[in-house]
Amino acid sequence: MSDNFPQVFDARGMRHSIDQFVEGLVTNYADVLETISAPFLHMLVWIEQLLRTAPWWSVVIAVGVIAWLASRRILMALGMALMLCVVGLLGLWDQGMQTLALMIMSTAISVIIGIPVGIMMSRFSWLRRIMLPVLDVMQTMPGFVYLIPVVMLFGLGKIPAIIATVIYAVPPLIRLTDLGIRLVDQDVLEASRAFGANPRQQLFGVQLPLALPNIMAGINQTTMMALSMVVIASMIGARGLGQEVLLGINRLEVGRGLLAGTAIVVLAIIFDRITQAYGKRQTAGGNS
Amino acid sequence: MSKIEIRGIYKLFGDDPEKHLEQAKAGMSKEQMLADNGHTIGLRDISLSIEAGSIFVIMGLSGSGKSTLIRHFNRLIEPTAGEILVDGQNVMELGTRDLETFRQQTMSMVFQRFGLLPHHSVLDNAAYGLKIQGKGRKEREEKATHWLEQVGLAGFEQQFPHQLSGGMQQRVGLARALATDAEILLMDEAFSALDPLIRREMQDQLLALQAKLNKTIVFITHDLDEALRLGNRIAILKDGELVQEGTPEDILLHPANDYVQSFLQDVNRGKVLTASHALSRGSLTLTTRTQPAKALQLLQDKARDYAPVLDGKALRGVITVASVQKAQADGARDIANYLDDVTSVPADTGLDEVLGHMLREQQPLAVTGENGEFVGWLSRSKVSELVSPTPEESQ
Ligand SMILES: Nc1ncnc2c1ncn2[C@@H]1O[C@H](COP(=O)(O)OP(=O)(O)OP(=O)(O)O)[C@@H](O)[C@H]1O
Ligand SMILES: [Mg+2]
Numbered sequence: 001m002s003d004n005f006p007q008v009f010d011a012r013g014m015r016h017s018i019d020q021f022v023e024g025l026v027t028n029y030a031d032v033l034e035t036i037s038a039p040f041l042h043m044l045v046w047i048e049q050l051l052r053t054a055p056w057w058s059v060v061i062a063v064g065v066i067a068w069l070a071s072r073r074i075l076m077a078l079g080m081a082l083m084l085c086v087v088g089l090l091g092l093w094d095q096g097m098q099t100l101a102l103m104i105m106s107t108a109i110s111v112i113i114g115i116p117v118g119i120m121m122s123r124f125s126w127l128r129r130i131m132l133p134v135l136d137v138m139q140t141m142p143g144f145v146y147l148i149p150v151v152m153l154f155g156l157g158k159i160p161a162i163i164a165t166v167i168y169a170v171p172p173l174i175r176l177t178d179l180g181i182r183l184v185d186q187d188v189l190e191a192s193r194a195f196g197a198n199p200r201q202q203l204f205g206v207q208l209p210l211a212l213p214n215i216m217a218g219i220n221q222t223t224m225m226a227l228s229m230v231v232i233a234s235m236i237g238a239r240g241l242g243q244e245v246l247l248g249i250n251r252l253e254v255g256r257g258l259l260a261g262t263a264i265v266v267l268a269i270i271f272d273r274i275t276q277a278y279g280k281r282q283t284a285g286g287n288s
Numbered sequence: 289m290s291k292i293e294i295r296g297i298y299k300l301f302g303d304d305p306e307k308h309l310e311q312a313k314a315g316m317s318k319e320q321m322l323a324d325n326g327h328t329i330g331l332r333d334i335s336l337s338i339e340a341g342s343i344f345v346i347m348g349l350s351g352s353g354k355s356t357l358i359r360h361f362n363r364l365i366e367p368t369a370g371e372i373l374v375d376g377q378n379v380m381e382l383g384t385r386d387l388e389t390f391r392q393q394t395m396s397m398v399f400q401r402f403g404l405l406p407h408h409s410v411l412d413n414a415a416y417g418l419k420i421q422g423k424g425r426k427e428r429e430e431k432a433t434h435w436l437e438q439v440g441l442a443g444f445e446q447q448f449p450h451q452l453s454g455g456m457q458q459r460v461g462l463a464r465a466l467a468t469d470a471e472i473l474l475m476d477e478a479f480s481a482l483d484p485l486i487r488r489e490m491q492d493q494l495l496a497l498q499a500k501l502n503k504t505i506v507f508i509t510h511d512l513d514e515a516l517r518l519g520n521r522i523a524i525l526k527d528g529e530l531v532q533e534g535t536p537e538d539i540l541l542h543p544a545n546d547y548v549q550s551f552l553q554d555v556n557r558g559k560v561l562t563a564s565h566a567l568s569r570g571s572l573t574l575t576t577r578t579q580p581a582k583a584l585q586l587l588q589d590k591a592r593d594y595a596p597v598l599d600g601k602a603l604r605g606v607i608t609v610a611s612v613q614k615a616q617a618d619g620a621r622d623i624a625n626y627l628d629d630v631t632s633v634p635a636d637t638g639l640d641e642v643l644g645h646m647l648r649e650q651q652p653l654a655v656t657g658e659n660g661e662f663v664g665w666l667s668r669s670k671v672s673e674l675v676s677p678t679p680e681e682s683q
Contacts, residue, residue, distance in 0.1 A: 191403030194364055195417040195468070196392030198384075209407045282407075 022149050030153060037159045040105070044158055048101035056093055060084050063270065071277035083270050092263045098240030099230055099267060102158070103223065106165040110222045114170045115215065118177020119203065128178065135171040143168055143232045151236050161238030165229045172221035180214025181207050216279030223271040227264060241267070291340035291472065291504040292361060297370035299356055299528070302327030305368040313369075318527050330356040331528045334370070338521075340471075343498060343505045345519030347512065347551065353528040354508045355400075358476050361506065362395045363387060374472070392421045396465035400477035402457045404449040404464075410436065411445035413460050417468035435463040439493065455486040462490075466497070473505045480510060491517055512551050516540070516560040524548055536560060541674075558640030561674050563633050563655045566642070568667035573598055574607060576624040580615040583623050587612065596654055597627055601661040603654055606630040632656045635663050639675050646671060 051059060064081035068074065087096040121128045147164055154160040184207050192206045208215070234242030241260045248257025300308055300321075308327050318329045331353050338344045346354050359365040360372060363379060372379040374394060382390055396417055404413050412419075415432035423431075436445060439459040449457055458478060465473055479487045491514060498505060509515050515522050516536045523533040524547075532544035540560060543549045572595045574583050587595060587609055594608045605627030615626045632654040633642055645653055646668060653666040 185403075185406075187399060187401045187403040188405060190364060191397070191399055192405075192416070192420075194362060194391060194395075194397040194399075194403075194474075195420050195464075196388040196390070197420050198388050201420060206405065209405075 022152055025149075026152050033153055037154060040109070040162065041157075041159055044101060044105045044162065047104055048098055051097040051101050052094060056088055059097070067270075067274050067277070070274045071281065073277070076273065076277060080270050080273060083266050086266050087263045090259045090263050092241060092244065092260060095240045095244055095260070096263055096267065098238075099227075099242065099264070102161065102165070102230065102233065102238055102240060103226055103267070103271070106162050106169060106226050107219070107223050109162065109166050110170040110173055110226070111219060113166065114173035114218065114222065115177050118174045118215075118218075119181060119208075121174065121178040122181035122207075131174070135174060138167055139171045143229065147232070147236055156237035158238055160236050161233035164236070165226050165233055168229050169222045169226040172225065173215070173218035176214045176218030176221070177211065180211030180218075183214065184210040212282045213279050216275055216282060220272060220275040220279065223275060224268060227268045227271065230264060290337040291375065292338040292506070293336070293371075293373040294360065295335050295371040295373075297331050297334040297357070297360060297372070298368045299330035299353075299360070299365065300327050300368045301330050309368055329528050330365075331360075331367075334525075334528075334530050336523060336530070336533065338504060338506065340504050341502045342520040343507055343518050345515040345522045346506065346508045346525060347510070347515050347522060348525035348531075350510070351527075352525040354525055355476055356528075357525065358474050358506055358508055361472070361474055362391050362397065392417065392468065394470055395472040395474060396468045396470040397474040398458075398461045398465045398476070398478040400480055402449070402454075402461050402481075404457055404460055406449055408448075409445065410441065410447050410449065410452070410460050413449065414463040414467055416464055417470075421468065431467050432463065435467045436460070438466070438497070439463045455482045455490075458482060458490070462494075466501075471503055473503050475505065475507045477508050477510065479514065487514075494518065512555045513559070516555065524551065537565065541565070556640075558643065558675050559638045561639045562635060563637045563639070563642050563666060564635040564663065566639065566667050566670040566674055567655060567664035568670065573662065574623065575599065576604055576627075577622050580612050580620055580623055580626075583607065584609070584612045584616060594652065596630065596662050596665070597623065598662055601659070603630065603632060603656055603660065603662040606652070606654075630654050632662075633666070634658075639671055642666065642671060643675065 060081045063084050064077045067080035068077035071077070084096075087093060117131070121131050143164060146167060147160070150160040150163050154163070188210065189202060189206055192202050197205060230238070230240065230242035231245050232242070234240065234246050241264050244260030245257050245264070248254065248260060298309060298312055299305075300312060302308070302325070305327060308321065308325055311324075312321065312329055312332060316324075321327050321329050334357060336344075346357060348354050356365055360367055361374070361379075363372070363382075367380070374390075379387075379390065405416065408416070411429065411432050414436050415428040418428040418431060433442075433445065436442060436459075439462050441456060441459050441463065444452065444456065449460065452460065458481065462478070465475075479490050482490060494505075495518065507515075507518055509518075516539075519536055521533065521535055522539050524531045524539070524544075526547050532539060532548050534542075539548065540552060540555070540557065543552055572586060572590045572592055574586065574595050574597045576597055576599045578586075578597075583595075587593075592609075594606050597604045597607050604624075606629075607623050607627055611626040611628065612623060615623050620626065631645065631649055631651060633645055633656070635655050635657050642653070646666070655663045655666055657663045
């Protein structure tokens with residue numbers, strides 16, 4: 001080990017000033033941030049309550065119906081409903097519903113943020129030049145690093161868990177929305193311009209529909225990545241399946257960890273199959 | 289009145305076209321421009337005037353700038369310099385909104401690669417222009433259905449584009465363009481992707497539609513036969529420059545240079561040129577009322593063996609010197625009863641058909657106009673010259 005790498009600037013001092021900056025943020029803006037995040041928290045709590053208090057069979061039926069709407073295949077719908085039953089059979093229904101609520105919320109937020117940002121990136125190449133490295137950083141920076149400031153700002157709980165999850169999960173959706181729009185057949189777009197379509201009509205009538213398979217692939221990726229964050233999210237107070245895994249690790253209870261892990265995988269499969277089936281159907285209905 | 293007029297259009301592709309415009313105006317070649325500063329000259333100093341109600345054909349080899357030019361008419365491509373006037377209005381001055389309205393109302397376009405919306409049914413595709421115009425569903429569907437029927441696609445309304453053959457997709461594109469009722473129709477190699485049979489059919493359909501609708505059509509093609517068949521006027525582009533512009537006959541009979549000539553090589557001249565191109569000059573005509581003595585006098589003056597005889601304007605027959613002499617000997621008042629029959633062909637008969645008549649008959653062939661009026665005699669030597677020109681002839 002060697003300590004004599006030349007010191008160009010005061011890295012230690014920099015660390016310090018970053019710390020102070022974040023602390024400053026916390027003291028000055030914590031209240032504001034809490035007010036802003038309150039509606040999201042309410043919504044999450046509402047979804048969670050809904051899922052946890054509803055009879056288990058109604059949730060199972062709802063998932064089956066959604067799977068059917070996405071795929072129009074009865075077998076698929078039945079399969080997905082049965083998969084969800086597995087979570088209950090593992091004795092993890094309640095935790096599963098908590099995780100499901102977190103997933104739904106962070107996927108929704110990711111879509112609300114990701115698709116518009118992706119659209120903007122496809123429009124403005126300068127924005128793309130800025131965003132691409134930012135997305136790289138978001139995807140490669142270890143989650144724990146941004147957990148610290150997020151926790152400092154929002155405290156432990158569900159909101160920081162969602163923020164951390166969204167930061168980690170939104171990049172693929174942004175990328176694929178941008179890519180999907182840029183890959184739209186230029187001949188079709190030109191035709192719509194030639195008939196006098198305005199930018200809004202071009203976007204909603206041509207670009208987004210034709211990019212939909214890619215966007216759905218992005219949403220699929222986003223849900224997968226969000227699920228892989230649940231354990232980390234549980235470290236900052238999001239309860240659910242992640243917490244079970246964490247307990248398993250802490251107490252060296254392999255069984256507990258394994259069952260919770262299995263339940264996470266099951267949820268992942270459900271999300272994956274449903275979003276993929278929807279994306280595929282979009283592709284098949286349109287161009288061959 | 290000219291419907292579309294463009295003046296001095298220049299188009300440079302590259303990062304900073306304005307900067308290099310002067311060089312292009314000074315006549316720098318396309319290759320040199322590309323080597324010097326990486327800009328491509330798309331169009332150089334194009335001025336054209338397109339008559340209302342005509343079919344204007346743009347021809348040229350691949351890369352000669354045809355697509356670039358046609359996209360200037362509705363400003364899908366912005367010129368680097370020059371003016372575009374439609375109905376006397378300067379299209380270059382239109383703001384974003386007005387340009388959108390202009391594209392919705394005044395011009396519609398058919399594309400070489402169709403440009404259909406893959407996620408919409410054939411019906412919705414045909415109705416697309418109307419939807420953009422903001423028309424209600426009922427009107428859209430009525431009109432789209434009507435035009436799909438017109439192009440022979442009744443019954444396919446609920447299909448999706450990928451379920452149709454190329455030719456059928458092209459018809460959807462045509463229906464979509466016609467449905468908007470725009471006065472100007474831009475067609476960029478609209479028939480190139482089709483096989484010869486369907487292509488021919490589509491050409492006929494276009495001509496039939498044009499006879500009914502009287503639109504102004506700008507039509508791009510690679511194919512001279514198609515150009516000659518459809519075009520009232522033809523413009524030929526080479527490397528972004530206008531090489532020649534004129535009627536099909538102009539182009540065929542007086543090609544401006546070797547480039548144009550090279551297009552003409554394989555064309556079926558016998559189909560394009562008609563009897564009206566091969567008339568002999570200075571005809572003597574008699575009427576059924578002409579007195580035999582007068583007739584003989586005229587024939588001898590002009591040193592003719594025979595002459596056409598008209599009744600009013602209509603051709604009645606032909607009279608020979610021998611018949612006139614017989615009429616005179618008989619003491620007839622006029623030559624009406626001494627006529628021989630004559631074979632005639634309409635002026636718009638293709639020369640290859642005329643050639644058939646020529647081979648079958650030794651008698652002179654008369655050429656008649658639309659209402660059967662006498663236009664002139666067919667010149668045998670001109671026919672053979674036109675059908676297979678000698679090398680000097682084509683210079
Ligand atoms: N967006 C562009 N950027 C750069 N150069 C272009 C662009 N569009 C066209 N060009 C150039 O302009 C020239 C004319 O192209 P254009 O597409 O008009 O040819 P065309 O006559 O339609 O050919 P084709 O018969 O193959 O369709 C070509 O040399 C092409 O390289
Ligand atoms: Mg082209």
